[in-house]
Amino acid sequence: DAEITQSPRHKITETGRQVTLACHQTWNHNNMFWYRQDLGHGLRLIHYSYGVQDTNKGEVSDGYSVSRSNTEDLPLTLESAASSQTSVYFCASSDNPNEKLFFGSGTQLSVL
């Protein structure tokens, strides 16, 4: 069965370190998204991609970057982790940018 997987499920890191969260989907979807979810803020869009070599900034992109070298993967990199980036991160994909999102299981990131 097709799926979308995120790794790691839990990550603890220190302030200032570079961190990369992985997202891999086997739906063959062109569209992939990264959201963060914080209490009181809901899901906020970080970056998204509509295809290979395409990346776009979302609402809360500062301090984050993505690259899309193939259809299956959209890794999210925190260049220099900050305590404000402690959050739950969800990767999602879709067949159409306005349509149903398939979510990964999430990554709980703690920056100490």
Place this chain on the structure above:
Amino acid sequence: QKEVEQNSGPLSVPEGAIASLNCTYSDRGSQSFFWYRQYSGKSPELIMSIYSNGDKEDGRFTAQLNKASQYVSLLIRDSQPSDSATYLCAVSANSGYALNFGKGTSLLVTP
């Protein structure tokens, strides 16, 4: 920033009652509307989508859309304790931009 507003709750209803969840949005160009359910510690899952004015029913769930009032709602009939979760409203514009989510409404169904 296009906004999607929801009452954070918690909304508490007794088992068997109708739960009514509401959502307003600011972008008049919005075309697609979704309700996701999220259990604590889990990822969101789609329960309803609606694209045109009126009602759409799927089992115990009914989504209602009023584009003139920029309002979308979700009704859950015969509420069950297993319906206790956070319900996220999501809206997308015709431009193809990614879904914009509300902060979610917490629903508690009491036995």
